[in-house]
Amino acid sequence: MAQYAVGIDLGGTMIKAALVEREEGLVHELSVSTEAVFGPSHVLDRIAQAVRQVSEFAPGGDIQGVGIGAPGAINWERTTVLYPPNLPGWEEVNLQQELRNRLMTDMPIFVENDANLAGLGSAHYGAGRPYDAFIMVTLGTGVGGAIIYDNKIFRGTTGAAGEIGHMSIDYEGPPDRYGIAGAIEAYIGQRFLSHYARHRLLSYTDSLVHNMAGEDLVDLTPLMLFEAADQGDIYAREVLEWAGHKLGCVLASAVNLLDIRKIIVGGGVSAAGDYILDPARKAIVRSVMPSLRDGLAILRETLGNEVGMLGAARLVFEFLDEHSPSRTSLATG
Amino acid sequence: MAQYAVGIDLGGTMIKAALVEREEGLVHELSVSTEAVFGPSHVLDRIAQAVRQVSEFAPGGDIQGVGIGAPGAINWERTTVLYPPNLPGWEEVNLQQELRNRLMTDMPIFVENDANLAGLGSAHYGAGRPYDAFIMVTLGTGVGGAIIYDNKIFRGTTGAAGEIGHMSIDYEGPPDRYGIAGAIEAYIGQRFLSHYARHRLLSYTDSLVHNMAGEDLVDLTPLMLFEAADQGDIYAREVLEWAGHKLGCVLASAVNLLDIRKIIVGGGVSAAGDYILDPARKAIVRSVMPSLRDGLAILRETLGNEVGMLGAARLVFEFLDEHSPSRTSLATG
Numbered sequence: 001m002a003q004y005a006v007g008i009d010l011g012g013t014m015i016k017a018a019l020v021e022r023e024e025g026l027v028h029e030l031s032v033s034t035e036a037v038f039g040p041s042h043v044l045d046r047i048a049q050a051v052r053q054v055s056e057f058a059p060g061g062d063i064q065g066v067g068i069g070a071p072g073a074i075n076w077e078r079t080t081v082l083y084p085p086n087l088p089g090w091e092e093v094n095l096q097q098e099l100r101n102r103l104m105t106d107m108p109i110f111v112e113n114d115a116n117l118a119g120l121g122s123a124h125y126g127a128g129r130p131y132d133a134f135i136m137v138t139l140g141t142g143v144g145g146a147i148i149y150d151n152k153i154f155r156g157t158t159g160a161a162g163e164i165g166h167m168s169i170d171y172e173g174p175p176d177r178y179g180i181a182g183a184i185e186a187y188i189g190q191r192f193l194s195h196y197a198r199h200r201l202l203s204y205t206d207s208l209v210h211n212m213a214g215e216d217l218v219d220l221t222p223l224m225l226f227e228a229a230d231q232g233d234i235y236a237r238e239v240l241e242w243a244g245h246k247l248g249c250v251l252a253s254a255v256n257l258l259d260i261r262k263i264i265v266g267g268g269v270s271a272a273g274d275y276i277l278d279p280a281r282k283a284i285v286r287s288v289m290p291s292l293r294d295g296l297a298i299l300r301e302t303l304g305n306e307v308g309m310l311g312a313a314r315l316v317f318e319f320l321d322e323h324s325p326s327r328t329s330l331a332t333g
Numbered sequence: 334m335a336q337y338a339v340g341i342d343l344g345g346t347m348i349k350a351a352l353v354e355r356e357e358g359l360v361h362e363l364s365v366s367t368e369a370v371f372g373p374s375h376v377l378d379r380i381a382q383a384v385r386q387v388s389e390f391a392p393g394g395d396i397q398g399v400g401i402g403a404p405g406a407i408n409w410e411r412t413t414v415l416y417p418p419n420l421p422g423w424e425e426v427n428l429q430q431e432l433r434n435r436l437m438t439d440m441p442i443f444v445e446n447d448a449n450l451a452g453l454g455s456a457h458y459g460a461g462r463p464y465d466a467f468i469m470v471t472l473g474t475g476v477g478g479a480i481i482y483d484n485k486i487f488r489g490t491t492g493a494a495g496e497i498g499h500m501s502i503d504y505e506g507p508p509d510r511y512g513i514a515g516a517i518e519a520y521i522g523q524r525f526l527s528h529y530a531r532h533r534l535l536s537y538t539d540s541l542v543h544n545m546a547g548e549d550l551v552d553l554t555p556l557m558l559f560e561a562a563d564q565g566d567i568y569a570r571e572v573l574e575w576a577g578h579k580l581g582c583v584l585a586s587a588v589n590l591l592d593i594r595k596i597i598v599g600g601g602v603s604a605a606g607d608y609i610l611d612p613a614r615k616a617i618v619r620s621v622m623p624s625l626r627d628g629l630a631i632l633r634e635t636l637g638n639e640v641g642m643l644g645a646a647r648l649v650f651e652f653l654d655e656h657s658p659s660r661t662s663l664a665t666g
Binding site for chain 1: 406465466478480487488489490491492493494495496500501502503504505511512513514515516578579585586587589590591592594616619620621623624625628
């Protein structure tokens with residue numbers, strides 16, 4: 001019997017909701033603005049509304065539960081978000097309880113870090129499907145990560161594992177937002193990469209980005225670099241190569257530590273595809289131990305943003321599997 | 334009922350064997366020279382002999398199995414060593430089969446990487462006992478590592494996880510033995526640290542190491558640095574501080590990736606204790622994400638070399654637990 005769950009992507013500007021069927025994947029999706037300035041209670045109302053709306057597309061409106069992806073830290077029980085960035089006034093919010101109250105239900109509701117859910121979604125619906133274990137990297141505003149092992153999220157001691165973005169490639173390098181020297185985010189996080197590219201390309205006035213990014217390149221974004229690279233701009237390509245090389249270096253350290261040899265790259269910046277990933281592939285081979293090089297691969301996630309919502313819904317299906325003698329008895333029970 | 338197993342530490346120069354009682358720990362130990370130059374078959378005979386000798390100290394000579402720690406890579410099934418360094422002519426050797434033949438037994442015999450076994454030994458008999466999860470670092474000729482998670486060795490995809498020594502702290506740094514730029518081993522592995530210290534201290538002729546390490550400091554070892562540091566030598570202390578700082582930097586990356594916040598340091602170089610570990614503690618805090626700093630600790634393994642043999646024996650007890658309905662039925666069966 002078909003099983004449905006709702007996956008939510010809670011962001012600072014948009015709330016996205018997807019109805020997910022266990023085998024089929026994404027069935028329906030919708031977006032509403034977060035309206036974060038009105039505070040937690042208002043946002044929680046909007047999440048509940050999105051859940052109700054998207055559930056209507058399930059047969060009989062029946063869903064088995066709700067999974068929510070949120071930025072930042074989550075407690076071990078996956079009920080509560082802790083000081084999520086971009087959500088003013090949130091501090092600690094028990095999303096499970098707040099949504100159960102609003103939806104007048106006691107069904108499974110869980111929250112998990114968004115990068116971890118991108119990994120889980122990829123493992124079951126995306127580029128990660130062929131692999132039991134891989135490292136997920138999401139290149140966006142920040143650099144997120146997840147470790148998928150035995151088809152599950154490797155959670156560490158408190159549930160916060162996977163922070164690849166704050167692994168360092170240079171102990172004397174530039175600081176990231178936490179002051180960590182040489183963290184990979186301080187090179188290829190969106191803001192940092194744009195900053196580097198601006199200064200690097202300012203004097204190359206024949207670079208195509210000068211037609212895109214305004215005077216003194218003040219509006220330069222990674223997306224413009226990809227577009228310019230795609231149009232043959234060697235300067236933009238050079239910047240992306242610089243970024244990809246550094247990505248490969250940090251991933252090599254992760255592979256040496258974990259002996260997990262598949263890496264899947266998703267998120268907005270991954271749109272740059274092979275302009276970033278080819279140099280990463282060259283760099284990683286040089287810095288992974290020879291005995292760990294067999295089967296080493298950096299792949300691009302083929303799904304877009306929906307991978308996180310698929311992962312969120314997957315949380316519900318995993319919970320059901322763990323708490324029922326069998327799927328059949330659950331579907332009929 | 335008491336349960337006994339033998340733990341072996343197979344090194345290039347010495348074979349060490351310990352009789353281990355499950356709860357009590359180490360009961361008896363002995364060492365024989367490896368005589369590695371005579372090739373695998375000779376070494377295997379000597380291992381078998383050591384197992385027989387040490388088993389005699391168990392009541393009735395009864396042991397439940399043998400665990401063996403070896404340098405380098407091990408296959409997933411833990412039966413076979415793959416091209417172990419320092420053991421000429423070994424290539425791939427099925428230690429399980431070879432020893433079962435020699436001991437005329439079909440009891441559990443397993444081999445595992447020596448750094449992983451130091452971690453497992455620490456988890457059950459050493460400084461790691463209070464923790465379900467920790468990162469083990471062994472500072473010796475090389476820099477070894479292990480991830481202990483849920484009181485077990487985290488093995489990765491092929492069983493080779495934990496190579497902290499080849500994680501990089503500087504993508505443009507000096508090469509380790511595999512050519513990996515800035516790998517931590519290239520700073521604090523015994524040979525590299527001695528080399529650095531020699532050049533650093535050569536002109537400081539009032540450093541105490543000049544009384545220990547011969548002309549031009551050609552014989553300088555990390556042990557001499559510790560001795561000099563202990564006698565108040567500020568130059569030696571400075572070198573150890575330099576090493577500890579770098580150790581802290583690489584460990585921070587591991588903590589950010591794993592969310593495992595306890596680190597246990599063992600191995601010969603760890604004799605330097607707080608001369609290395611204090612600077613490591615200072616460095617790690619700065620490079621771990623703020624949300625992961627609670628409970629962060631770098632501890633020194635209190636056991637010596639026997640920790641690896643205890644871990645080796647533990648492999649046997651784990652196997653028995655997994656393959657018997659209960660310990661009681663096994664002990665009486």
